[in-house]
Amino acid sequence: MTPAEVIAAAFAVTGGIFYLAGTVGILRFPDVQSRLHAVTKADNLGLGFLAVGLAVLAGTAEVAAKLLFIWFLALAGSATACQLIANASVDDDVTEREQADA
Amino acid sequence: MLEHGVDIVLAGSIAVVAWRVLLEPQLFRSMVLFIAMGLMLSLAWVRLAAPDIALAEAAIGAGLTGILLIRAAQTEAAQEAAAAAREAATSGWRRWFPGAGRIVSAAAALAFAAVLLVAVIDLPGEPIGLTEAAATEMEASGVEHPVTSVLLNFRAYDTWLEVGVLLLAAMGVLAIHRTYNLRSTRSEEHTMLVLTWLARIILPLAVLIAGYLYWSGTHQPGGAFQAGAILAAALVLMQLAGFRGVSGLSTLWLGAGLMLSFAAFLAVGFIGTFEGEFLRYRHATGELIILALELTIVVSTAVTLAALFAGAGSQSGDDSDAVRARTPPESL
Numbered sequence: 525m526t527p528a529e530v531i532a533a534a535f536a537v538t539g540g541i542f543y544l545a546g547t548v549g550i551l552r553f554p555d556v557q558s559r560l561h562a563v564t565k566a567d568n569l570g571l572g573f574l575a576v577g578l579a580v581l582a583g584t585a586e587v588a589a590k591l592l593f594i595w596f597l598a599l600a601g602s603a604t605a606c607q608l609i610a611n612a613s614v615d616d617d618v619t620e621r622e623q624a625d626a
Numbered sequence: 627m628l629e630h631g632v633d634i635v636l637a638g639s640i641a642v643v644a645w646r647v648l649l650e651p652q653l654f655r656s657m658v659l660f661i662a663m664g665l666m667l668s669l670a671w672v673r674l675a676a677p678d679i680a681l682a683e684a685a686i687g688a689g690l691t692g693i694l695l696i697r698a699a700q701t702e703a704a705q706e707a708a709a710a711a712r713e714a715a716t717s718g719w720r721r722w723f724p725g726a727g728r729i730v731s732a733a734a735a736l737a738f739a740a741v742l743l744v745a746v747i748d749l750p751g752e753p754i755g756l757t758e759a760a761a762t763e764m765e766a767s768g769v770e771h772p773v774t775s776v777l778l779n780f781r782a783y784d785t786w787l788e789v790g791v792l793l794l795a796a797m798g799v800l801a802i803h804r805t806y807n808l809r810s811t812r813s814e815e816h817t818m819l820v821l822t823w824l825a826r827i828i829l830p831l832a833v834l835i836a837g838y839l840y841w842s843g844t845h846q847p848g849g850a851f852q853a854g855a856i857l858a859a860a861l862v863l864m865q866l867a868g869f870r871g872v873s874g875l876s877t878l879w880l881g882a883g884l885m886l887s888f889a890a891f892l893a894v895g896f897i898g899t900f901e902g903e904f905l906r907y908r909h910a911t912g913e914l915i916i917l918a919l920e921l922t923i924v925v926s927t928a929v930t931l932a933a934l935f936a937g938a939g940s941q942s943g944d945d946s947d948a949v950r951a952r953t954p955p956e957s958l
Contacts, residue, residue, distance in 0.1 A: 597831070604824040611818060 528580055535577030542570030556613035564606045571598050633673055640666045653708065657695045664688025677847035678773045681839070685855035690931050693862060697938040769916055770845040777849070778916040783904075786891040789923060792930045796884050799937030807880045808873040808936045817868035825860075825867035832860030840924050844913070850920035854927025861932035872932040883929030887922040894919060 525533075549562020575595040579588035643663045650656040664687040671680035698704055760776055769775050777785050800806060836853040843849035865871035872880065894915060895904045 600824060600827055604820050607820040608818060 532577040532581040535573045535580065539570040539573030539577065542566045542573060546570065557610055560606050560610055564602050568599055568602055571595055636666065636670055636673065640670060653699055657692060657699065660695065661688050661692035664692065678849060681847065681852040685852055685859065689859055690855060694935060694938050697935060769913060771843060774843045774849055778919055779912065789887045789891060789926060792927060793884055793888050796930045796933050799934055803937060806877040807875060808933060811873045811936045821867040825863045825869065828863055829860050832856050836924060840920060843920060850923035851927055854924045855931060857924065857928035858931035861928060862935045865936060871936065872929055873936040883925055884933065887926035890919055890922040
């Protein structure tokens, strides 16, 4: 293995560990908000490590820039999705409480 | 060995998720699983070395189809139809044969799978087809990417008809609305600021990515339909974020956007008849014609797919009968 491959593999494996942690969080955490907390933070970091690892492996600045761009898009997308899901779950909680009160 | 392992896990997951899509009683979960299955399918296309199809599957099969399903299921008409289907499933003769529809569907699907299996086993070992002919003639097509040269030159006739199918679908939506534009469709009343923020970021980037895919279609995977789908996704996002999107278009502009590509193919086709054959291009101008036709495909695909989304959320008038008629009783 070349040094670049070793570095790339280290980044990719680190990213994989974050993905694993996020997935465990989805499966184990009790409610929507804490699951979101696990999956958005961990997966975004995981994808970032993966993108950096692949960028090292690609070797050209052009491909590295595309990978970082993809990471940025995923960050924007997951941050937005997280807000929307969290908001919807809060709305649901409120409706449930109102129904329980009534 | 490792490569086969990846493929086996992927194929197995697709089958399992497909099974879950069919058996999931909750409609929303079933749709989310369907989207996940689309993403897995696009991975499978990547593994089969068909990145063009993978792009189309991810953008249209998983993304836009998924959001169309969710949007359609939110309408009152669809919810009424679902309730009616549930009631029909527990009354009358169906009460005595629960799941009869599923058994019939499963039997039909298995029979079809058996026919397919026999057909695949019967395939001659040697690949027959036009691969070699297409490869040798590619230089004459005007573009370097084989998929694009087949779609826009050798088999332009097929592509023209595909564009026609998209147009027909949009006409169906307009017909249900009994109007020539989508201005009467529901717009989001209360939208979250974060969605507006995302739409503002995504729209310029989507134009950039669509332009990149369109241009790269001439020499590497990418192409007009994929570019159009990405633009359509941006238009859908705008609509969700409270902007008007395609439902702000006047009758004239909406019609022009929907029909542009079909009309362009027709025009090029007629010019081709002077060369001796419908849809034949002169070699020297092949690339220009292909690029122009692809640009019209980008515009029409984007407008059509976004119009399907805008129309799918329709609450207007008496379209509930139309929705009910399309919904098979056993499916919900």
